[in-house]
Amino acid sequence: MSAGNFPKNTLKPDSSPDKKTVGGNILAVKLLLTCSILGLSIAALPRAIAVGVNRQESIQHITTEILTASLQQGRELYQSGRLAEAVKIWENTAREYENRGDILNQAMTLNYLGAAYQELGLWDMAGDAIDKSLNLLPQEASNTGSGKLILAQALNNQGSWQLARGQTEAALATWQQAEAVYSSAGNEMGMLGSQINQAQALQSLGQYRRAKTLLEELVAQMQGQPDSVLKAQGLRSLGVALQTSGDLLQSKEILEESWDISKRLGVVDDTSATLLSIGNIARDLRRDEVALSYYKAVEEMAVEPLLKIQAQLNEISLLIGQKPPQEIIQRSAQVQGQLERLSPSRFGVYAWVNLAESMMKLAAQESMQPNTTFDDAARNLAGLVLTTAVQQARELKDARAEAEAMNQLGQLYAQNRQWENAKEVTTRALVIAQGIDADDIVAQAAWQLGQILKQEGDIHGAISAYRDAVASLQSLRRDLVAINRDLQFDFKESVEPVYREFVGLLLQPMAGQNEVTQANLKEARGAIEALQRAEIENFFREACLPSKPVQLEEIDAQAATIHPIILADRLEVILSLPGQPLRHYTTNMSAGEVEAVLTHMYSALHPSYSDEERLSLSQQVYDWLIRPAEAELARASIKTLVFIPDGMLRSLPMAALYDGQQYLVEKYAVALSPGLELFPQGLKRRELQTLAVGLTEARQGFGALPGVEVEVNNIASEVNAKVLLNQEFTRTGFQNQMKAKPFGVVHLATHGQFSSNPEETFLLTWDDKIQVNDFDRLFQNRERGTLNPVELLVLSACETAAGDKRAALGLAGFALRSGARSTLATLWSVNDQSTAELMSEFYSQLSTKTAEMPKAEALRQAQIAMLKNPLYNHPYFWAPFILVGNWL
The missing domain is CATH 1.25.40.10 (Tetratricopeptide repeat domain)
Structure with missing residues (x-):
């Protein structure tokens, strides 16, 4: 049997005898390592x-x-x-x-x-x-x-x-x-x-890179040792560690090597445990048939009863929706009988909970079907199973296992709409988890309690519970991002919803109040910024972004921030004006409807769409984000709008919003920020020493960019610039230039892609690709303080990955990785000639000697100049240029 050639992807955790099977065990390898230490020391x-x-x-x-x-x-x-x-x-x-x-x-x-x-x-x-x-x-x-x-x-x-x-x-x-x-x-x-x-x-x-290097060195060391049982076990431990660090392909290779050794040595349960781990990788890469073949092999081979049961549980989880419900319930009842014959243990409790999860999943699926009684049967079995799990955890005096089982039982009560029972049991799980400092369980239980209290109409209690959940997620911050992005806590399913639901509660008036309090508005804004910072850290798998709370008026007294937030049932916007109370306004529309309009607007920005359709959509989004604040923006003499966008809004050019008569860029300078805390005030303007590099010829499967030479030469005519083109623009040549001089502006005119996957976020050089995770190496002298940070990084000719709604994370990733105060980039690849003209005008404005031109205003003037050019007045040509970070 072979696992086959799995596609590169991410995976979620699954059950194995070495780690628990439910909840979000952030340090999933810890128990395995502790057991290994005990085994080694008294063997x-x-x-x-x-x-x-x-x-x-x-x-x-x-x-x-x-x-x-x-x-x-x-x-x-x-x-x-x-x-x-x-x-x-x-x-x-x-x-x-x-x-x-x-x-x-x-x-x-x-x-x-x-x-x-x-x-x-x-x-x-x-x-x-x-x-x-x-x-x-x-x-x-x-x-x-x-x-x-x-x-x-x-x-x-x-x-x-x-x-x-x-x-x-x-x-x-x-x-x-x-x-x-x-x-x-x-x-x-x-x-x-x-x-x-x-x-x-x-x-x-x-320090993800150091961790990965160390694990790779360990792999080499282990492979050089003679085959033994300890080597097989060590390789399995390494395979699990590599899996949690996100290197699935190498994890699979190491696990297969461990499997081969233990199989040749005849160590049956070691072989079975390794096969189970490989099966889990196959399952989470959606290779269901491959995963089932591994689980079947474990079921037939393993001597250890829990290994057999775990394989059967994983099979059941996979087969829901593929096999008739009566077959799933029959298989589950057989596993229940096997579990009842085992002595109570922590792993047994987790197996009970795993079985209950599958039954609850089946019940939820069957409840959507007409004329079926299988949902009741599945719920009844889940209730019996969880009652046993709680009892066994108490017999074992295992508080963590009890909290896990109680929390799952609370979820079952909630699924059955038995709200009082759900609240009582979930509260008990939360108290137990808090007593043992189990932040991962606290986060789950507090979130669940918040949902229950919200259902009962206790909004104050719900907010308090959500606050506990968010606080626990913040304390788990490093653990959430230090492992594969979709391991343990799947970010999109188990982290992001907690923040969004919390913000949704904060942005609705309390009973007896007509307006949302300033305290709740500030907390909501802080929570959504924390989520956005967590998204970027999750992108990098590193919790190392520096942040410093700042007041808007400390940065720019003539700038306003607009913070749109896409919630499940509405679009909220928080407006911040210097020296004034926060305010917010709401559009009652589901997240799906909002995303549909935004996606349509993105498509309509292509010249093939009618102007009428494009302007109608642009005006609709303008009405959501800007129209309610027009009078206040005018009274405050605002010149710059700083958007902290959410969801699909990150991929839309705000400058192209339309009020019925004018584009937004005709009234305001526009900038984007992943969060004000991540971009404090930029450096004081100094003489612009610019490094301008680019490719004009086709390289590595990418087409030629003939307009780049004009673009780079135009820049050199406007500012003092060092130019590297084609063969001169190698990774090494670029890095040497960055080390040698204190360039304030770095202009990269080359193919590149922004994606929500860091492995697919890159810039092209003559001889290589620069991945976003390696970008900081090129700027390391500035990180060490030996050279001034880059004030402006320009990424010309790059584009967002097609169909990737979170691709702007890659753009923010390059901005943050470089340490640049501001980044100018394009949301899509634009005509060479129009780009050259816009860039020439931008640098001309930026280098004006009459006054210190803010970067956002320089971009605005360049875009307005394009608007006046009949050849390029369509937003397709000028709107995709966006400024991320400090706008001054």
């Missing part, structure tokens, strides 16, 4: 009969064999998900070792306790156990082979604790120290675990 212990330690038994009667057996029993309980039972045994064992004065074994047992306490959310107890373990290890003990391994294990544990508590830099340093100790002990697998942990910390710090 050499003799296997003994599992005997518990009686607290009343005297120390004289407790033999070394019994203590060793207790450690092993705790390990087995831990690995099977029975964490509270493992803790009880290890607590007793640690006390007995302390009474004996056996420091090394006491320290080792405390390490196990530290790992288990972390999984149970007992953070203070975990920290105390780890600290005590480290304090017990004197220098002389840590120099022995076993002492070094225990010390390294304690450090790995401490790193996990630090990362979970938000001390990411400390965690990275601790894991580097653990790696050094494992190295001195000659333990290569321990080093591997520590290095994978370091990659996770680097991702959380937003």
